[in-house]
Amino acid sequence: MLARTCLRSTRAFASARNGAVHFSKRAASSSSSGAAADAAPVGLNVAAAAATAVAAGSIAWYYHLYGPTAHAMTPAEEGLHPAKYPWVHEQMFKTFDHQALRRGFQVYREVCASCHSLSRVPYRALVGTILTVDEAKALAEENEYDNEPNDEGIIEKRPGKLADYLPAPYPNDEAARFANNGALPPDLSLITKARHGGCNYIFSLLTGYPDEPPAGAQVGSGLNFNPYFPGTGIAMARVLYDGLVDYEDETPASTSQMAKDVVEFLNWAAEPEMDDRKRMGMKVLVCTTVLFALSVWVKRYKWANVKSRKIAYDPPKPAKTRE
Amino acid sequence: MNIANSGLYNTLFRKNYTFLGLVFAGAFGFEMFYDTRMNKLWDSINRGRQWKDIRHKYAEEE
Numbered sequence: 001m002l003a004r005t006c007l008r009s010t011r012a013f014a015s016a017r018n019g020a021v022h023f024s025k026r027a028a029s030s031s032s033s034g035a036a037a038d039a040a041p042v043g044l045n046v047a048a049a050a051a052t053a054v055a056a057g058s059i060a061w062y063y064h065l066y067g068p069t070a071h072a073m074t075p076a077e078e079g080l081h082p083a084k085y086p087w088v089h090e091q092m093f094k095t096f097d098h099q100a101l102r103r104g105f106q107v108y109r110e111v112c113a114s115c116h117s118l119s120r121v122p123y124r125a126l127v128g129t130i131l132t133v134d135e136a137k138a139l140a141e142e143n144e145y146d147n148e149p150n151d152e153g154i155i156e157k158r159p160g161k162l163a164d165y166l167p168a169p170y171p172n173d174e175a176a177r178f179a180n181n182g183a184l185p186p187d188l189s190l191i192t193k194a195r196h197g198g199c200n201y202i203f204s205l206l207t208g209y210p211d212e213p214p215a216g217a218q219v220g221s222g223l224n225f226n227p228y229f230p231g232t233g234i235a236m237a238r239v240l241y242d243g244l245v246d247y248e249d250e251t252p253a254s255t256s257q258m259a260k261d262v263v264e265f266l267n268w269a270a271e272p273e274m275d276d277r278k279r280m281g282m283k284v285l286v287c288t289t290v291l292f293a294l295s296v297w298v299k300r301y302k303w304a305n306v307k308s309r310k311i312a313y314d315p316p317k318p319a320k321t322r323e
Numbered sequence: 324m325n326i327a328n329s330g331l332y333n334t335l336f337r338k339n340y341t342f343l344g345l346v347f348a349g350a351f352g353f354e355m356f357y358d359t360r361m362n363k364l365w366d367s368i369n370r371g372r373q374w375k376d377i378r379h380k381y382a383e384e385e
Binding site: 099102129134135282286 | 361364372374376378382383
């Protein structure tokens, strides 16, 4: 709109522009008599105003066309951005807190696992990070898995072993949707990598349920209001309440404590290699820092001669030939 | 002392195979030294956070 009005304004000033053209002709033809300079100001001012309007209008038009970012979604559809929390395990040289991982696994097993699968984590991955071998074996044996076909080709069940993966609560996605009012609980194996905001988002989501939706918020049937969830209507109700889980290490099981532990556990599930990766990274950084310093020193040592050399120009002596 | 007559040069650097052996042995030795020192540093940065620090609470005595 602004652009169009600006264009119209230039058209309105067209006569003034013609005047300016005439003026410039006159100015070019006349020598420095001074008579033209006296007649100039009105036409000159109009021309300057018109040029300014054209310039401002084209800038406004350009900004209108290319300046603002186009958002396909409303802020509610984007979801509230989570606050940044100072996760210790996200620091450069810090491992996961394995006591927290153990608590988080307990929360997952007692709370999340009734709807969410963790299909990429085998029991053997828990050994030596969260559980002892005996605990992991005992846990695996609580579940049944398909055995190899016997002599008659019938597949029988066997108790689980360390190589098996954590069992899913539902046999397939359709069953999961059917049991959850059409909503599919996502697999949590890679969830911290799979969501914008990672740990912060999941923590905010788990602890961000208000007691009741704010006035004017549209909440669909069977949905719950959560500002952090894109679209704000989430099928999962609030699950973490104070004292829901009895921690074996007697940490007070507040909502935020449980959310923090389970988020750290899910981060471990997504990045089980993180501890080793960071340790290797530290070794590489220290080693390459030393090597870099060494190479800088060698360069300066080798170049010292060149850098400290003084070049003097010795002009040729005047020739002693006769002219 | 002339470097060409020193014992170090004659025993280690003069023959290519002894020099290569020195390089390999040096790399091996440095790797051991560096890894142990850095792992110790890592464990001190992350004291109490790793599984080996809490394992004793859960592992049963054999």
